[in-house]
Amino acid sequence: MAQENQDKKGSAPTSPAAQSATTPGSGGVGMGSSLLKSAAAMSYADGQQLLAPNGGETNTDAQPVAAPAAAQGPLTDEAIKKAIKENKTIGLKPANLNKAFMHRVQDFFRLPITGVVDRALVEAIAAYQETNTLEKNGILTGATIKVMEAAGLNSKDAGYWASRDAESRKQIQADEASAQQSVAEAKKKGDDAGIRQAIVALAASQIGQVNSLDRGDGAKYGWERIRRFYEVALPGNAYATDAGTKGANLFGGQRSSKDEKKGPWSWCGIFAVWAVKSATGNGGWGNGQVTGLSEMPAADILKDGKPGDIVRFSGSLNHHVVLKRVLPETKQIEVIEGNTDYQAIRSSTKAASTVAAWYKAL
Known part of the structure; x- marks a missing residue:
């Protein structure tokens, strides 16, 4: 946790429901650039972040969608689990990890910006796919990312x-x-x-x-x-x-x-x-x-x-x-x-x- 800069003596010291993290103890200093630069990929279980600080281009090996699917109902639990796994793999690709791509995706959907690949993220992707007549699977396919980028994902545009x-x-x-x-x-x-x-x-x-x-x-x-x-x-x-x-x-x-x-x-x-x-x-x-x-x-x-x-x-x-x-x-x-x-x-x-x-x- 970051320090307050001065104490009494002047010494240094949405939207979906927001997610919370439980952390015991009283403190710690907010991560600085040195720690950001050393952030590395790890084996991500549910609830862990896909995180890294540097720039890079979006990268996915997902195959282009051959044809849009008809409107469907909600994804099954099995489909959501599969999508979570696939999206974690996509997020761990070096170019995506370097730019903390999952954080950008969450921001695009106005979700809490945590880097966690979870059910809420998959459901947001699936809803977006259905709205845009893409295959509805909750996975960040190449076709899905392309449409999202046209709408502002990864944008550097000042007006956006x-x-x-x-x-x-x-x-x-x-x-x-x-x-x-x-x-x-x-x-x-x-x-x-x-x-x-x-x-x-x-x-x-x-x-x-x-x-x-x-x-x-x-x-x-x-x-x-x-x-x-x-x-x-x-x-x-x-x-x-x-x-x-x-x-x-x-x-x-x-x-x-x-x-x-x-x-x-x-x-x-x-x-x-x-x-x-x-x-x-x-x-x-x-x-x-x-x-x-x-x-x-x-x-x-x-x-x-x-x-x-x-x-x-x-x-x-x-x-x-x-x-x-x-x-x-x-x-x-x-x-x-x-x-x-x-x-x-x-x-x-x-x-x-x-x-x-x-x-x-x-």
């Missing part, structure tokens, strides 16, 4: 990505508006739990929407969302419009992955504040820390922590997350965290013993 960026910005603003409406309705009823659930739902709506890999035009997936996090949590900060915030495998303030990380480059706390502030108007971010919310002792998290609160972890990472729920039986907490590996937003479970402090959202 400008429209996608506008779509992303419109969606996150709609997510905020939905949360604000839920909060307004909950306030009328005096329902604090409803307000808190609106915060959690807003944070969860961003799961799978950000990934630092190159989407095809040199920008990262979901950069408009990161920009929005800065705009709300840290108004007026230059990193909202900085080229590094947009660029693939970069952070705000960087022009190269080798550049030193300075200022509020790490946005996990900024994301957490965005969720609370967008929904409720409460809180802020300044000097590397949460502002405007009551800080509470770590020892009380399992007893008094509630959904929507912001949690800060111990150690130099200074990592901040949105609390989803507490698990007193196992002495753990479920959280939603931003700026993890590949700057992704995900759900995870962490040990309560690693909490340094937490902040009451209400």
Whole structure:
């Protein structure tokens, strides 16, 4: 998980339902370019990513479709399993692996960008094939990829990505508006739990929407969302419009992955504040820390922590997350965290013993 750049002393520190990854422990630093370059193919079981950072051309050995099939019903379970296997093989071809092709396919279908080849991806491919009178098998055949590329897959066209960026910005603003409406309705009823659930739902709506890999035009997936996090949590900060915030495998303030990380480059706390502030108007971010919310002792998290609160972890990472729920039986907490590996937003479970402090959202 990425570090918050400054702590209190200034030290360094959609759409389908979003998928979550459960990761024990409190931290780790978001993958940098050196780790990205060393990412290698492995034997992929269900739930593993097909991932690599470099450029390349799409490659598939699939035979061209001889003739389109007539409209069919849903794929059988057996057909879906076969398609998952075939798509993993296609994704592992060097040219596809080098460009993280499966991430691009997921983005094309507006699925959570995880690199995981699963049932949801196969069903999206199959639906697209049927719509475009292609053989409906859920497999990324050469004919299927060709039609997808004509519609924007692997595009470097500035106009295409400008429209996608506008779509992303419109969606996150709609997510905020939905949360604000839920909060307004909950306030009328005096329902604090409803307000808190609106915060959690807003944070969860961003799961799978950000990934630092190159989407095809040199920008990262979901950069408009990161920009929005800065705009709300840290108004007026230059990193909202900085080229590094947009660029693939970069952070705000960087022009190269080798550049030193300075200022509020790490946005996990900024994301957490965005969720609370967008929904409720409460809180802020300044000097590397949460502002405007009551800080509470770590020892009380399992007893008094509630959904929507912001949690800060111990150690130099200074990592901040949105609390989803507490698990007193196992002495753990479920959280939603931003700026993890590949700057992704995900759900995870962490040990309560690693909490340094937490902040009451209400």
